[in-house]
Every structure is written in structure tokens, then in C-alpha cells.
Amino acid sequence: xxxxxxxxxxxxxxxxxxxxxxxxxxxxxxxxxxxxxxxxxxxxxxxxxxxxxxxxxxxxxxxxxxxxxxxxxxxxxxxxxxxxxxxxxxxxxxxxxxxxxxxxxxxxxxxxxxxxxxxxxxxxxxxxxxxxxxxxxxxxxxxxxxxxxxxxxxxxxxxxxxxxxxxxxxxxxxxxxxxxxxxxxxxxxxxxxxxxxxxxxxxxxxxxxxxxxxxxxxxxxxxxxxxxxxxxxxxxxxxxxxxxxxxxxxxxxxxxxxxxxxxxxxxxxxxxxxxxxxxxxxxxxxxxxxxxxxxxxxxxxxxxxxxxxxxxxxxxxxxxxxxxxxxxxxxxxxxxxxxxxxxxxxxxxxxxxxxxxxxxxxxxxxxxxxxxxxxxxxxxxxxxxxxx
Amino acid sequence: xxxxxxxxxxxxxxxxxxxxxxxxxxxxxxxxxxxxxxxxxxxxxxxxxxxxxxxxxxxxxxxxxxxxxxxxxxxxxxxxxxxxxxxxxxxxxxxxxxxxxxxxxxxxxxxxxxxxxxxxxxxxxxxxxxxxxxxxxxxxxxxxxxxxxxxxxxxxxxxxxxxxxxxxxxxxxxxxxxxxxxxxxxxxxxxxxxxxxxxxxxxxxxxxxxxxxxxxxxxxxxxxxxxxxxxxxxxxxxxxxxxxxxxxxxxxxxxxxxxxxxxxxxxxxxxxxxxxxxxxxxxxxxxxxxxxxxxxxxxxxxxxxxxxxxxxxxxxxxxxxxxxxxxxxxxxxxxxxxxxxxxxxxxxxxxxxxxxxxxxxxxxxxxxxxxxxxxxxxxxxxxxxxxxxxxxxxxxxxxxxxxxxxxxxxxxxxxxxxxxxxxxxxxxxxxxxxxxxxxxxxxxxxxxxxxxxxxxxxxxxxxxxxxxxxx
Numbered sequence: 001x002x003x004x005x006x007x008x009x010x011x012x013x014x015x016x017x018x019x020x021x022x023x024x025x026x027x028x029x030x031x032x033x034x035x036x037x038x039x040x041x042x043x044x045x046x047x048x049x050x051x052x053x054x055x056x057x058x059x060x061x062x063x064x065x066x067x068x069x070x071x072x073x074x075x076x077x078x079x080x081x082x083x084x085x086x087x088x089x090x091x092x093x094x095x096x097x098x099x100x101x102x103x104x105x106x107x108x109x110x111x112x113x114x115x116x117x118x119x120x121x122x123x124x125x126x127x128x129x130x131x132x133x134x135x136x137x138x139x140x141x142x143x144x145x146x147x148x149x150x151x152x153x154x155x156x157x158x159x160x161x162x163x164x165x166x167x168x169x170x171x172x173x174x175x176x177x178x179x180x181x182x183x184x185x186x187x188x189x190x191x192x193x194x195x196x197x198x199x200x201x202x203x204x205x206x207x208x209x210x211x212x213x214x215x216x217x218x219x220x221x222x223x224x225x226x227x228x229x230x231x232x233x234x235x236x237x238x239x240x241x242x243x244x245x246x247x248x249x250x251x252x253x254x255x256x257x258x259x260x261x262x263x264x265x266x267x268x269x270x271x272x273x274x275x276x277x278x279x280x281x282x283x284x285x286x287x288x289x290x291x292x293x294x295x296x297x298x299x300x301x302x303x304x305x306x307x308x309x310x311x312x313x314x315x316x317x318x319x320x321x322x323x324x325x326x327x328x329x330x331x332x333x334x335x336x337x338x339x340x341x342x343x344x345x346x347x348x349x350x351x352x353x354x355x356x357x358x359x360x361x362x363x364x365x366x367x368x369x370x371x372x373x374x375x376x377x378x379x380x381x382x383x384x385x386x387x388x
Numbered sequence: 389x390x391x392x393x394x395x396x397x398x399x400x401x402x403x404x405x406x407x408x409x410x411x412x413x414x415x416x417x418x419x420x421x422x423x424x425x426x427x428x429x430x431x432x433x434x435x436x437x438x439x440x441x442x443x444x445x446x447x448x449x450x451x452x453x454x455x456x457x458x459x460x461x462x463x464x465x466x467x468x469x470x471x472x473x474x475x476x477x478x479x480x481x482x483x484x485x486x487x488x489x490x491x492x493x494x495x496x497x498x499x500x501x502x503x504x505x506x507x508x509x510x511x512x513x514x515x516x517x518x519x520x521x522x523x524x525x526x527x528x529x530x531x532x533x534x535x536x537x538x539x540x541x542x543x544x545x546x547x548x549x550x551x552x553x554x555x556x557x558x559x560x561x562x563x564x565x566x567x568x569x570x571x572x573x574x575x576x577x578x579x580x581x582x583x584x585x586x587x588x589x590x591x592x593x594x595x596x597x598x599x600x601x602x603x604x605x606x607x608x609x610x611x612x613x614x615x616x617x618x619x620x621x622x623x624x625x626x627x628x629x630x631x632x633x634x635x636x637x638x639x640x641x642x643x644x645x646x647x648x649x650x651x652x653x654x655x656x657x658x659x660x661x662x663x664x665x666x667x668x669x670x671x672x673x674x675x676x677x678x679x680x681x682x683x684x685x686x687x688x689x690x691x692x693x694x695x696x697x698x699x700x701x702x703x704x705x706x707x708x709x710x711x712x713x714x715x716x717x718x719x720x721x722x723x724x725x726x727x728x729x730x731x732x733x734x735x736x737x738x739x740x741x742x743x744x745x746x747x748x749x750x751x752x753x754x755x756x757x758x759x760x761x762x763x764x765x766x767x768x769x770x771x772x773x774x775x776x777x778x779x780x781x782x783x784x785x786x787x788x789x790x791x792x793x794x795x796x797x798x799x800x801x802x803x804x805x806x807x808x809x810x811x812x813x814x815x816x817x818x819x820x821x822x823x824x825x826x827x828x829x830x831x832x833x834x835x836x837x838x839x840x841x842x843x844x845x846x847x848x849x850x851x852x853x854x855x856x857x858x859x
């Protein structure tokens with residue numbers, strides 16, 4: 001199985017187009033409209049039209065079905081449609097699904113999309129106070145009567161143990177926020193364009209759920225993001241240089257839960273990210289030292305540190321120092337802390353820009369980019385590379 | 389571990405605070421008062437005999453009504469809860485044959501004056517020796533004082549204080565000072581408003597419910613019985629939590645359960661600040677507790693303030709009754725040495741109609757206002773309300789629950805304010821006033837949605853040793 005040897009998907013498909021709406025706090029239009037706009041923008045970027053699309057992938061959490069987006073975007077028959085579960089953990093897996101379909105010849109041009117009014121509509125940060133008695137509802141339900149009700153709280157439980165295990169204070173999380181906001185400050189598309197922060201700002205921000213402060217938490221955003229995936233051969237004939245999918249992987253750990261995997265190990269890492277990392281390194285043939293840019297899912301700062309450790313960029317407990325030393329360009333769009341919270345899909349677009357040489361925080365000659373998806377849940381990741 | 393907080397300010401509701409023999413200045417005596425005052429010093433009961441000897445069934449009924457699971461009140465060497473002292477002297481449904489003519493004459497005089505209603509306001513008890521099944525109870529009661537006429541929220545009337553000495557098989561067992569207000573009901577009050585406990589206490593909204601389905605119902609059934617059940621694989625014996633229909637270690641489908649012994653340590657915790665939720669008062673602590681059996685559970689850390697919580701600290705399983713339909717496992721810190729200013733973890737008691745009636749019956753108090761809503765309304769009350777003996781029993785339980793099996797109550801002195809009506813909930817809080825060796829004085833306040841139902845002090849002795857310090 002691919003947990004133990006390289007898979008054969010690497011290098012067979014590419015991201016040929018990216019497109020997004022503006023990122024705002026109140027889009028003023030429907031989630032479906034946002035999805036359609038993003039899809040059309042991504043197709044334009046690729047130099048393709050709706051008639052070229054035969055596959056669509058989104059998140060199970062998305063409210064706009066593949067067929068409805070297709071209908072409203074002028075897309076015709078679909079031979080492949082799919083959805084990936086587990087919140088933001090789906091992000092990179094939508095591209096994996098698309099690549100699988102393309103590599104197998106099931107579809108030729110697949111659009112991946114995610115669109116929501118997550119700020120003006122249903123705010124994830126508002127928390128959960130009830131769930132249906134399904135197996136999934138019951139799993140989260142263990143936490144609700146005790147008052148553990150918000151995504152920040154679910155992450156904070158692991159973050160507290162991380163600090164304890166490595167003798168750190170909550171200030172250790174600050175550097176991730178500072179880096180994200182530094183990049184966002186230079187990104188006109190970012191909500192926090194022109195608004196960098198300091199470590200002191202982080203330390204002075206109010207508690208949300210100790211040990212997490214306001215500036216450890218990503219934004220809430222209205223917007224849409226889409227990506228166009230096709231075969232590497234076809235991508236080479238399109239408008240933009242292809243971002244080659246060197247490796248794509250999903251991962252769930254043993255005794256995995258959604259956000260509350262409290263019952264397994266030491267609670268200081270992300271075993272599901274390790275499952276992804278093993279596959280990505282093996283299939284891409286790359287090592288952490290080969291990565292020019294890291295786009296690491298940053299809904300909450302502590303899990304960026306744990307990802308750096310799980311992917312082998314540094315030893316356990318050393319990620320805060322690793323980030324402070326600026327040893328890897330991280331979240332050059334500003335991340336979800338600085339640019340927008342698009343459930344990780346905007347980070348994939350940034351990876352594509354880095355490989356095209358068009359990022360506002362361009363890393364010269366970037367040829368290998370690691371992108372990850374939602375953490376604390378079953379997750380996914382990509383290694384994207386420049387062609388040739 | 390107990391929280392240190394400033395004691396709550398005292399508030400009086402329902403019955404005005406300035407009353408009784410020590411606070412009577414400045415009110416003009418009336419003719420009736422002169423006649424009433426003549427009863428002071430006369431016997432209310434002369435050589436009363438308890439209708440039943442101290443007995444196990446009444447002890448058990450009392451403990452069931454109060455929810456008191458203290459081990460001292462169970463088993464072959466059971467003693468009676470000290471707060472039952474008055475119950476052994478009560479006349480019960482058929483009334484008391486031992487009442488003196490003086491007592492009857494005093495009450496008749498008050499009835500004639502229109503003071504037809506009675507409400508108990510204060511109960512001060514001192515316990516001299518434990519009461520055991522078989523003890524025969526005798527008692528004397530004297531009319532200690534009658535107050536001048538007082539105007540209260542309930543109506544105008546007179547406070548009558550009696551003092552009772554209780555003997556068990558001829559030995560002094562306790563003393564009991566009891567104050568009632570005999571009054572003319574004021575005009576019917578408006579229906580009580582919902583919520584609003586006074587400044588600083590906002591009413592709480594609905595509590596998030598457990599998500600219960602066929603796979604985990606057994607866990608919540610256990611919690612309702614105050615058991616935390618851990619699943620155990622019948623193939624490989626691995627314990628597991630959360631509940632699932634199969635074993636992650638071996639895939640085995642068979643399982644049974646093990647009840648958690650109750651000891652654990654804090655594996656991690658968070659302090660919730662934002663956003664606010666109706667059922668919780670931020671900041672509050674939620675813990676991930678590793679049980680001694682090896683599994684972890686998420687639960688509230690009751691009575692622990694955020695700055696007191698540490699990863700690795702030992703905690704003890706407890707159960708919190710949130711409302712009539714919801715019991716939750718919670719964990720509290722181990723009781724350390726308490727000192728003045730320390731705060732006890734609160735206890736919330738849902739005031740059900742059943743509790744009111746069961747408490748009244750267990751204390752052999754058949755005053756109609758405690759079981760007959762029609763009669764209560766006729767006397768100006770919106771509904772039946774909890775009798776003072778039940779409140780006394782709940783206060784005693786609250787203290788012995790905290791101080792543990794070696795705790796013995798020495799004195800309980802309470803004053804009632806806002807009545808406990810059905811459908812309300814009372815939250816008992818305690819603050820240590822003083823400690824001298826094994827003996828601790830605790831101030832207790834019980835608040836319901838109308839205000840303070842009970843304020844008082846309890847003296848408790850923890851025999852043998854002082855409470856163990858926190859490791």
C-alpha cells in the first residue's frame with residue numbers, strides 16, 4: 001500500500017488555472033454565486049472555457065453542489081464529481097481527487113472549488129452547541145456538555161499540552177502570526193493588507209481560549225476559490241506554466257477524531273500529518289530541505305508548529321525557534337491568519353503563484369512547494385513543482 | 389483545592405432582615421404585643437416524647453429526599469444526619485399531643501389578630517451527640533421571645549422564637565432554636581418574574597446536551613446513576629473511551645464496562661473566554677482528564693479557578709446535576725487544607741415539586757403550604773414552597789459532601805429569605821470563615837432565581853485528622 005511505497009500519481013497532472021473572488025467580511029451575494037465566479041475566474045486563468053470541464057470536486061461542507069455550480073457556470077456533462085470530507089482537511093485532497101481522475105482518464109479537466117459566506121453567514125467560530133445523534137455527531141458530542149464548544153477550544157487542548165511538554169509559554173505561537181501578517185501586509189488581496197503585527201501585539205491580544213489569543217486564530221471570511229486540474233500534457237499547451245502535482249496524499253491517524261483526537265498519544269503532534277508527510281516525501285522524492293516555500297494550514301498557530309515538526313523541517317518542540325529564524329518562507333500570501341480563511345484552497349493558489357513567479361512575496365526560483373490542508377482533522381497535502 | 393474569593397454580600401428577600409428580639413428597637417408596641425410578650429418564658433412543649441425512636445427507615449427516607457449519600461448515615465453503624473434533629477420531635481400528620489396550652493393560646497391570639505399564616509424563618513441547631521437507631525427522643529420547648537409587630541414582604545406579623553432541648557435516652561443530644569413568622573398575608577403578589585438573580589448573576593441559558601445514540605446510551609445511563617463507565621473489550625481486555633461498538637486495538641466487537649474508580653490527573657485543559665455561551669460563565673475551565681484506568685475524558689473542572697489548574701494535578705470524579713434531565717461527570721481538585729476566605733465548590737439543587745414534598749414528608753412536616761398548592765395560594769403564596777427542615781438538610785449535605793466521610797456537623801444556623809418554589813434551582817455556595825484545628829466554620833449562601841433563599845453558618849469537625857493536603 002502507498003503508506004509504504006511511492007505511488008504512481010506523481011507528475012501526471014498539474015494545476016493549470018487559479019481563480020478567486022475578493023476576500024471580504026460580507027460578500028453581499030450567495031455562496032453559489034461566489035462558487036460560480038471563482039470557477040469562471042479559474043477557467044479564464046487557464047485559458048479554458050466551461051465547455052472544457054468534465055469533472056468537479058468540492059468539500060462535503062460546501063453548500064453548492066457540483067451539478068448546480070456546473071449548471072450556473074455553463075458547464076455541461078460531467079463524467080466525474082466528488083466531494084471530500086472533514087472540513088479544511090479536504091483542501092489538498094480535492095486536487096488529489098482531480099489528479100486521480102485525470103490520471104485514470106476518467107476526466108480531462110476537473111475544477112476544484114470552495115466558496116462560502118463564512119463570516120457574514122454561518123461563522124465556524126461561533127461554535128457548536130448541539131449535534132444530531134449520528135456517529136459523527138456523537139463523536140463531537142462528548143465535548144459539548146463540558147463546554148468545549150469551539151474550534152479554538154478543540155485546538156487549545158492540544159496546544160496546552162504542547163506548551164507543557166516542551167516547557168514553552170503561549171508566546172511561542174506568536175511568531176507564526178507575525179510571519180503571516182508580515183506577508184499579508186504586502187498582499188493587496190489580503191484582508192490584513194498593510195497591517196503587520198509584532199510579537200508584542202500578539203502577546204497583548206485578548207484570550208479566546210487559553211492558551212490561544214485572538215491573534216492565534218485565523219480570520220473568518222466570505223469568498224470563493226477555484227483551481228483547474230488537468231493532465232500535465234494538456235497543461236503544457238495552456239496559457240500558464242503548469243504547477244506539476246509531484247505528490248498528493250490524504251492521511252488519517254489511528255484513533256482519529258475530528259478536531260478532538262484526545263484519546264491516543266501524547267497530544268503534542270499531528271499523526272495524520274505524519275501519514276501525509278511520509279507519502280509526499282516518498283512519492284515526490286523530495287526532502288524538507290528541497291522545499292522552497294511552505295504553505296502550511298494555519299487556522300490556529302499551534303498546529304503550524306506541529307506540522308513543521310511532523311514534516312521533518314525541525315525536531316519536536318523546536319518549531320517556534322525554526323519559525324523565528326525564518327528558515328523557510330512560510331505562507332507567503334499571508335495565510336489564513338492574514339489573507340483569508342478559504343478552508344485552505346487559497347493556499348494552494350499561492351503555491352501555484354510561487355511556481356509561476358507571480359507571488360507578491362515571491363521566493364526567487366521557487367521550484368518546490370509544500371501545501372497542507374486542515375489540521376486536527378483527517379487531512380491532505382500536496383507537493384507542487386515547476387515543470388521541467 | 390478550593391477557590392479563594394470574597395464572600396458574597398448578604399441579601400435578604402421575602403422576609404425583611406431587621407427582626408427578632410435583638411433587632412426590635414424603634415417600633416411602637418401595640419396592645420396585642422403586650423399580651424403576646426407575656427408568653428415569653430412559658431413552656432411550648434413540656435416533656436415531649438418523640439413519636440418514634442430514631443430509626444433506619446426515617447433516616448433512609450430523609451437521605452433519599454436530600455440526596456445525601458454520606459456513608460455515616462448508611463449501614464449497620466448508621467447514625468442519623470444531625471440536621472434531622474427537629475424531625476424526631478415533629479408531630480406528623482396527626483399533630484402533636486404535647487403542645488402546651490400556652491403555645492396554643494399564643495397561636496390562637498395571633499390567629500384572632502389575623503395572623504393566620506406561618507412561615508419558618510430561622511433555624512439554629514447545635515448537635516451534642518449522634519443519634520442512633522433505637523434512641524428514644526424526649527424534648528422540652530420554651531417560648532423564648534415574641535417580637536414586636538413587623539412588616540415584611542409576606543405581610544405584617546410577629547416573630548416567635550422557641551428553644552428546644554432534645555434528649556436521647558435521657559442524654560442531651562442537641563438544642564434547637566426555631567423562629568417563625570406568624571403573619572397576616574399581604575395582598576397576593578404578582579407572579580414571580582423569570583430569572584434575574586440580582587446584580588452580577590445573569591440567568592443561564594439551556595445547557596448543551598450530550599449527543600446520545602444507541603452506541604453510547606449506556607455511558608449516559610451510568611452517569612445518571614453517578615457512575616462513569618469505561619468500555620472494556622471482552623476479547624483483548626483493552627479499555628476504551630469514547631464509547632464505540634468495537635475495539636480499535638483488536639477489532640473485537642464484544643464489550644463490557646468497568647466503573648471508573650474516580651481518580652485522575654489533568655492531562656490538559658483550556659480556559660474558555662470567547663465567544664460567550666448562554667449556559668456558561670466565562671472564563672471557565674474544561675479539562676482533559678486521564679483516569680487512573682488509563683483512558684481520558686473531557687469534562688468540566690468544577691470549582692477550580694483557571695489559575696489553580698495545572699497539568700498533572702490530581703483530580704477526583706464527581707457528578708453535577710445541571711437540571712432535572714442532565715447529570716454530568718465533572719472533576720474537582722482534592723480538598724486541601726482550607727482556610728478563611730476559601731470557597732467551596734458550588735452545589736446546584738433543582739427545586740422540584742417532588743423534592744419539596746419528599747423533604748416535607750421526610751421531616752414529618754405536614755404544613756399544607758409544603759404540599760398543597762391550592763392551600764398555599766389561599767395563603768398568599770404563588771405555589772408550595774420548600775420547608776426549612778429540608779433547606780437545613782440540604783445545607784448539611786452540602787457541607788458533609790465537601791468535607792468528606794469523617795466530617796461531623798456541630799452546628800447549623802440558617803435564615804431563610806426568598807422561598808424555594810417548584811421549578812427553580814438553588815445554588816449553594818460556601819466560604820470558610822474560620823478554622824481552628826479540626827473545626828471549621830463555613831458561611832453558606834443558597835441562591836435561587838428570586839435571590840438568596842438561605843444564608844447561614846455551619847460548624848463542622850473533621851474527626852481524626854485534618855484534611856489531607858494536596859499532593
